[in-house]
Amino acid sequence: MNTLHLVLNAVTVIFIAATMFAAGLRATVPALRGVFADVPLLLLALTANMMVIPLLGWGIGSLLGLPSASFTALILIASSPGGPFGAKLATVQQGDLVTGAAMQVLLASIGSLTFAPTAGAVLTAADIGTKVSLDVGALVRTVALLQLVPFVIGLLLRRYAEPTAQSWHPTAAALSNITFLIVLAGMLLGSWHDVVDLFGSLALLAGFLLAAFAFALGTLLATGPMTRRTTMGGVASVRNAGPALAAIGLAFADQPTVLGALAAILLSGLAASLLISTLLSRSRGAPKTPQEHTDRATTQ
Secondary structure, rough: OOOHHHHHHHHHHHHHHHHHHHHHHHHHHHHHHHHHHHHHHHHHHHHHHHHHHHHHHHHHHHHOOHHHHHHHHHHHHHHOHHHHHHHHHHHHHHOHHHHHHHHHHHHHHHHHHHHHHHHHHHHHHHHHOOOOOOOOOHHHHHHHHHHHHHHHHHHHHHHOOOHHHHHHOOOOHHHHHHHHHHHHHHHHHHHHHHHHHHHHOHHHEEEEEEHHHHHHHHHHOOOOOOOHHHHHHHHHOOOOHHHHHHHHHOOOOOOOOHHHHHHHHHHHHHHHHHHHHHHHHHHHOOOOOHHHHHHHHOOO
16 A cells, blocks of 8 residues: 555656646746736635635535545645646636636646645634644645746746647646546545545535535636636636645645545536536537637637
8 A cells, every 4th residue: 555655646746747837838928917917807716716715615514514534635625726627627618718727827826835824724723623734834845846846847938939838738738637537546546445435425515515616606706708707617616636635645644534535525526517617518509619719718
């Protein structure tokens, strides 16, 4: 089992770095500048993702009376914004691709620094009955290194060597997707007893509810046309697994119960987000071409 954890940790590092590198290769300075320039959208998104959703996770966990392992996993997920699949949900729902990608990167970058203090504060205030100790400094250093550095490298490549960035992006995105599936499978394999025990429990419901309510909050706390607002809902509903996995490795010594709960909550949350995005896509009619998406986004 120790070997499995070592392999899982190594693949997790690759997943986080590849995801942020791919995001950097896709991002542009004008798009990021446009997000920063839209102050109301920026403030609302930061409020929803950095403050309201972590508190929502606390409320759902307390309301359902989750055991400490599931509660801890739920708070770690709720405190970690900017999941890489958030931007992809914009494609699924035929939303605002430019804003979705730019905001996902922004939230992931800021979230890499706010995750540890937020999760530590909520877990301490919740008083779940077990002593929780998060090494905030170690988490900040680890997550910032794994996310910010690859993203900046990708962004610089996109700015100064765009043909190289365009040719590398499919490989980086594929590596991100493959390693995410491996990490998820590894969590399920390494903690399958704990995952099986969660079937029929409230942990799966908690993950589903967190994603669904986060989608609604992200949509409500946004500005612009409905396509942009629901895109922000999708970005808010998919949380970033990287910092949560780093926290479990650093602060919880890869505890199988927490890993199993994390995998279950991620799966149920992703199911909720995909369901909502698919329903939105059907309500918006036939899929648009990438050029039509770009033209629409630039006019919003």
